[in-house]
Amino acid sequence: MEHVLKYLQSTSESTMNVICGIVILIAMKIFITFEFKCPCLPSFNRIYGLGAMVLPPLIFFLIGVLINKYTIMLLEEMVRPPGPREKNKAVSKRFFISMMVRALAAPIMWILISLLDGKFVICAFSESVDPEPFLSLSNATGIDVALLLAKIPCKEMEPLRNTTIRKAAARYLKFLSQAIGLSTILLFIFLGAMGRVVGPLFSSPASVQARYWACYSDMEQKYFEEACIKQNYDYADDNMKCFFESYAKSRRKTPSSSLGEMEVFAEKRDFYPVPYPDHLMKILETWCECKPAVAIRTNEAPF
Known part of the structure; x- marks a missing residue:
């Protein structure tokens, strides 16, 4: 199974x-x-x-x-x-x-x-x-x-x-x-x-290459989704670590702080220390335009 x-x-x-x-x-x-x-x-x-x-x-x-x-x-x-x-x-x-x-x-x-x-x-x-x-x-x-x-x-x-x-x-x-x-x-x-x-x-070389690049596009999409999941995991992990570290520091400074005080602290503090989110968003926006070039060449040997 x-x-x-x-x-x-x-x-x-x-x-x-x-x-x-x-x-x-x-x-x-x-x-x-x-x-x-x-x-x-x-x-x-x-x-x-x-x-x-x-x-x-x-x-x-x-x-x-x-x-x-x-x-x-x-x-x-x-x-x-x-x-x-x-x-x-x-x-x-x-x-x-x-x-x-x-x-x-x-x-x-x-x-x-x-x-x-x-x-x-x-x-x-x-x-x-x-x-x-x-x-x-x-x-x-x-x-x-x-x-x-x-x-x-x-x-x-x-x-x-x-x-x-x-x-x-x-x-x-x-x-x-x-x-x-x-x-x-x-x-x-x-x-x-x-x-x-x-x-x-x-079967012509063009049909074989078309089948190859169709499979390549399928696998490319699969690994792109996996890369996005890995990137989201790392980004969420960094933010959660930053959140709990900041919460622990605030508790040491003000032991009697309530949840409302923590929310005020969260508003004043930036909990996104990872330097690449904006750059990553630009990469995702241009993903379709920045895909590596592939082509089917019928008049040349594939290798």
């Missing part, structure tokens, strides 16, 4: 993968516990079915974009002022791809599960079923056909309750839904395998 925690803390990419997995598990849990009931009304089934299939993935996508660290890194790279480090589109593209891959994981999982389950498709497209294969429905006309088709997803509603017609139509729609879902999964597996096998054959 200790080795796992060390690995997850080694890179922010590993942490983002864990967060992505947690969001996927939450999406699956919500899907399992979500009580879906089709309205079984003409012209409402499609809106409700497609809404239940599309709106939750959209919400999960927005959440994935908001909690994604690569979103912040991409925005910072886009809005930072020009300085020694030139802006590089390859690095920004790398950040964008990393952000989209992790943000789309939970929505795609929701859509695939909904296709394999089939209830959303049955509700949304029950009115699109051709009534000809179902002989009992072909005799109805006008609004009766639309109403009967709209009631296919509802087992408890008359006149299709526990009838072979309803079961056959629902089975047909579920078959189409699962076929689309399985085909999509196979397509993703095939594209992933092709990308893994064929991708390195077309």
